[in-house]
Amino acid sequence: MxxxxxxxxxxxxxxxxxxxxxxxxxxxxxxxxxxxxxxxxxxxxxxxxxxxxxxxxxxxxxxxxxxxxxxxxxxxxxxxxxxxxxxxxxxxxxxxxxMPGYAEPSWLDAPRSNGTTRPWEFDTADGPVTGALWAPADAWRGSELPLLVSHDGTQMAQYGRLTGFIGAAIAARQLPPLRVLLLDPGPHRHARYAANPLYAKALATEIVPAVADR
Missing domain, CATH: 2.60.40.10 (Immunoglobulins)
Structure with missing residues (x-):
């Protein structure tokens, strides 16, 4: 080293x-x-x-x-x-x-369920919200699946390998097939994520319903 x-x-x-x-x-x-x-x-x-x-x-x-x-x-x-x-x-x-005894997480090299990611943009009362929706590649469009919402989502996927972990957990049957909504914070992250009632309302009444309707 x-x-x-x-x-x-x-x-x-x-x-x-x-x-x-x-x-x-x-x-x-x-x-x-x-x-x-x-x-x-x-x-x-x-x-x-x-x-x-x-x-x-x-x-x-x-x-x-x-x-x-x-x-x-x-x-x-x-x-x-x-x-x-x-x-x-x-x-x-x-x-x-x-540190002594450290080992990389086993899921990094584990078989995983392939997924597809497509960009999304929402026009909300709190302004534009961008992101992406990840779903298992074999999921039918419009099929009902659990939805995981990840804030700082693009960064979580890129640096934390969130969708890779989800894909491995689905393949191992540790999680059911699900979709992951990766939401970006926008240019004013602290204002948006700091107990912002306008954003919370947009998330609950505009963003999540829009995904559920597709």
Whole structure:
């Protein structure tokens, strides 16, 4: 995994993050991680920057380094140059580390029910709402199937492989055949998803009924 000898590493009970000395313009390094950790502040040594923390109770850690530079007011966020493992996300690539015992979900390589995805656009009282409808390829158009509504749906399908998981669960008969409505948040995500009664009404009285009628 590491590409240098002075690299980030997972030890028996600790994780040691390392950033080799790049230049004197770096005045501070902090860890960004969605997993809570004991500390985020690196210390500077002769060979670069280092942060040693107890191994967190997680299967894997996705993280970034935030660099404070002498000549810039805002920190710069980078992936770990000593770790070649990357995962794509809405806000760009992240570095990630597997913890001892980590295994990828078995459904990633499992047989799955093929599906079809077609774009949808809804003209609602809360403005245009775009998305897509995924359905099993062998589902008859107009047949009654359960409907799963996923907000941030396109991103969930792209980065979380939602429809792949659903397809594998259907093939394994862990879920019945169903449709998945992948809804996009639009340009004002927080306003739309933050307990917005206008959007909630549009979802219940316009969007879902429109899908059910097709």
């Amino acid at each position: 590491p590409v240098t000898t002075n690299a980030t590493a997972v030890q028996a009970d600790r994780v040691v993050f390392r950033l080799p000395a790049i230049g004197p313009e770096i005045t501070g390094v902090r860890l960004w991680s969605e997993v809570p950790v004991a500390s985020t502040t690196f210390t500077r040594g002769d060979d670069g920057w280092e942060l040693s923390i107890p191994r967190p109770p997680a299967h894997r850690i996705e993280y970034l380094f935030r660099l404070t530079l002498a000549d810039q007011d805002e920190p710069v966020t980078i992936t770990d140059p000593t770790n070649q493992l990357r995962v794509a996300g809405v806000f760009g690539d992240h570095s990630w580390l597997p």
